[in-house]
Amino acid sequence: xxxxxxxxxxxxxxxxxxxxxxxxxxxxxxxxxxxxxxxxxxxxxxxxxxxxxxxxxxxxxxxxxxxxxxxxxxxxxxxxxxxxxxxxxxxxxxxxxxxxxxxxxxxxxxxxxxxxxxxxxxxxxxxxxxxxxxxxxxxxxxxxxxxxxxxxxxxxxxxxxxxxxxxxxxxxxxxxxxxxxxxxxxxxxxxxxxxxxxxxxxxxxxxxxxxxxxxxxxxxxxxxxxxxxxxxxxxxxxxxxxxxxxxxxxxxxxxxxxxxxxxxxxxxxxxxxxxxxxxxxxxxxxxxxxxxxxxxxxxxxxxxxxxxxxxxxxxxxxxxxxxxxxxxxxxxxxxxxxxxx
Amino acid sequence: xxxxxxxxxxxxxxxxxxxxxxxxxxxxxxxxxxxxxxxxxxxxxxxxxxxxxxxxxxxxxxxxxxxxxxxxxxxxxxxxxxxxxxxxxxxxxxxxxxxxxxxxxxxxxxxxxxxxxxxxxxxxxxxxxxxxxxxxxxxxxxxxxxxxxxxxxxxxxxxxxxxxxxxxxxxxxxxxxxxxxxxxxxxxxxxxxxxxxxxxxxxxxxxxxxxxxxxxxxxxxxxxxxxxxxxxxxxxxxxxxxxxxxxxxxxxxxxxxxxxxxxxxxxxxxxxxxxxxxxxxxxxxxxxxxxx
Numbered sequence: 077x078x079x080x081x082x083x084x085x086x087x088x089x090x091x092x093x094x095x096x097x098x099x100x101x102x103x104x105x106x107x108x109x110x111x112x113x114x115x116x117x118x119x120x121x122x123x124x125x126x127x128x129x130x131x132x133x134x135x136x137x138x139x140x141x142x143x144x145x146x147x148x149x150x151x152x153x154x155x156x157x158x159x160x161x162x163x164x165x166x167x168x169x170x171x172x173x174x175x176x177x178x179x180x181x182x183x184x185x186x187x188x189x190x191x192x193x194x195x196x197x198x199x200x201x202x203x204x205x206x207x208x209x210x211x212x213x214x215x216x217x218x219x220x221x222x223x224x225x226x227x228x229x230x231x232x233x234x235x236x237x238x239x240x241x242x243x244x245x246x247x248x249x250x251x252x253x254x255x256x257x258x259x260x261x262x263x264x265x266x267x268x269x270x271x272x273x274x275x276x277x278x279x280x281x282x283x284x285x286x287x288x289x290x291x292x293x294x295x296x297x298x299x300x301x302x303x304x305x306x307x308x309x310x311x312x313x314x315x316x317x318x319x320x321x322x323x324x325x326x327x328x329x330x331x332x333x334x335x336x337x338x339x340x341x342x343x344x345x346x347x348x349x350x351x352x353x354x355x356x357x358x359x360x361x362x363x364x365x366x367x368x369x370x371x372x373x374x375x376x377x378x379x380x381x382x383x384x385x386x387x388x389x390x391x392x393x394x395x396x397x398x399x400x401x402x403x404x405x406x407x408x409x410x411x412x413x414x415x416x417x
Numbered sequence: 418x419x420x421x422x423x424x425x426x427x428x429x430x431x432x433x434x435x436x437x438x439x440x441x442x443x444x445x446x447x448x449x450x451x452x453x454x455x456x457x458x459x460x461x462x463x464x465x466x467x468x469x470x471x472x473x474x475x476x477x478x479x480x481x482x483x484x485x486x487x488x489x490x491x492x493x494x495x496x497x498x499x500x501x502x503x504x505x506x507x508x509x510x511x512x513x514x515x516x517x518x519x520x521x522x523x524x525x526x527x528x529x530x531x532x533x534x535x536x537x538x539x540x541x542x543x544x545x546x547x548x549x550x551x552x553x554x555x556x557x558x559x560x561x562x563x564x565x566x567x568x569x570x571x572x573x574x575x576x577x578x579x580x581x582x583x584x585x586x587x588x589x590x591x592x593x594x595x596x597x598x599x600x601x602x603x604x605x606x607x608x609x610x611x612x613x614x615x616x617x618x619x620x621x622x623x624x625x626x627x628x629x630x631x632x633x634x635x636x637x638x639x640x641x642x643x644x645x646x647x648x649x650x651x652x653x654x655x656x657x658x659x660x661x662x663x664x665x666x667x668x669x670x671x672x673x674x675x676x677x678x679x680x681x682x683x684x685x686x687x688x689x690x691x692x693x694x695x696x697x698x699x700x701x702x703x704x705x706x707x708x709x
Contacts, residue, residue, distance in 0.1 A: 119674065122675060147658045147659065147660065147661055148659050149657045149659065150657065151657050159657075161558065162556035162557055162558060163555070163557030163558075163562060163566065163573055163574060164573075164574040164656040165574070183558070184557060184558065283674055311676040341566075
């Protein structure tokens with residue numbers, strides 16, 4: 077009996093020691109005397125903010141002497157917005173769609189309804205657009221949206237019903253057709269029908285489409301975010317893909333905002349506001365450009381003109397804003413249901 | 418048509434007997450070996466090949482990259498968080514599991530079956546739902562949300578939420594393992610102990626615990642494995658803050674989505690090693706238990 081007792085005791089002691097060791101520096105404990113900022117963002121901004129956080133931390137230290145550390149959380153934009161509404165205490169949010177931040181204002185009054193006027197350029201310090209990723213040497217000779225409706229071209233784009241990125245793709249194509257056919261709705265729809273008839277795989281999200289095109293090697297052209305296209309070229313093969321910029325595309329403005337209710341509770345308003353403000357500084361703009369987001373600053377944009385070819389850009393306002401575009405095109409019975417069955 | 422029938426009837430009964438016998442033997446041999454072959458091929462294709470490919474991909478870019486992926490601060494934080502969760506969840510589940518199994522098997526009371534059904538609930542509910550339930554309870558818009566926010570208590574999107582969700586999912590493992598065992602053993606030994614004047618605690622530590630030792634360990638190992646690997650429920654309540662609330666499985670998913678395949682598989686290989694160790698301990702315990 078005694079022996080047995082010992083054998084139970086030993087693992088018990090071992091466990092207790094481990095437990096104490098683990099508690100020693102709990103990863104969730106915040107340190108004092110420092111500002112801590114949680115930036116809740118969407119998927120492809122990780123590298124951008126890793127670099128920017130370092131730059132801002134240095135800048136802030138020089139300005140105020142205070143140390144600031146950052147936590148980052150990334151995921152699908154809608155999912156991240158939902159998490160903030162459910163209580164993820166983000167000091168700042170840097171998401172893909174204004175719609176997701178609007179929801180925070182509507183449902184929990186986490187910030188003011190007019191949050192988008194808080195910073196310059198609709199609170200979007202950088203922009204992006206939709207471009208084509210094709211295989212090296214562009215074997216199908218894809219130059220513009222016209223080439224995507226050719227019979228022998230296979231297109232990869234995600235499903236606009238489920239993917240935010242796919243909606244931008246759809247509207248960009250629509251905008252091109254609208255210009256080409258002078259707004260003749262019948263012709264636009266038949267163009268869109270042809271285009272989506274060429275879609276070989278309709279994934280549910282943008283990352284899924286990239287994987288289909290890049291890893292599974294399906295399709296001749298992937299319609300993708302410009303920054304994502306560059307990222308996949310750099311990460312997965314400089315020698316395998318090329319970027320083709322169409323003559324016309326849509327301007328995507330990923331917005332940023334300070335979450336009032338959280339910063340007021342945590343006392344981090346000042347540093348959070350300066351943080352987002354700093355995205356507009358020369359250094360911030362430069363970092364955005366380096367990470368393949370189009371900077372707002374014209375001079376820095378010019379400096380990176382090799383990377384960002386100029387093109388005609390329509391905006392979401394041309395479709396009457398997101399709420400309107402959602403209703404006309406992507407809601408049940410919208411134009412997407414009409415052209416894709 | 419009638420001829421073959423006649424032939425069969427005419428043949429000597431012994432020969433006929435012998436023929437069917439050896440035929441049956443032959444068939445069982447074929448069945449045996451083909452079944453073994455099928456399971457081997459199946460195992461190789463669906464278990465061993467993927468497992469090997471994890472390690473191959475993890476070491477694709479050399480040992481240095483492998484070590485760098487695992488010692489990355491975010492990876493270390495994920496490993497640490499996962500172990501912290503294990504160290505909280507497994508002991509708590511041991512206690513609750515024993516208490517529940519004890520209550521069910523050693524006492525008779527009304528609503529016992531309801532309790533048994535409730536213990537099984539986490540097996541029936543999808544882990545995603547389990548996570549969402551806690552968002553509904555402790556999320557900012559949930560039942561206790563406003564109060565928690567005012568008092569600056571964080572449950573979801575922090576360690577407590579991850580622990581609670583994991584506990585929910587892993588709760589049945591210990592209890593489910595102990596209930597049949599303790600039912601089988603009955604209460605005679607405990608009755609004897611108590612009638613000889615031992616206290617309740619003494620009875621538990623000297624009679625019950627040694628009896629259920631192996632079953633308990635077995636349940637704890639299953640619970641441990643699931644705690645390390647749980648993805649769905651934790652994903653919902655985690656908040657995905659790098660270096661803070663990402664457990665190992667979540668960290669792997671993020672790395673994979675960020676095209677860091679080698680790093681993703683490096684962390685995955687670490688989890689696989691943990692799984693293999695678990696299986697070895699499990700077999701050892703089964704073997705020990707059989708021995709006694």
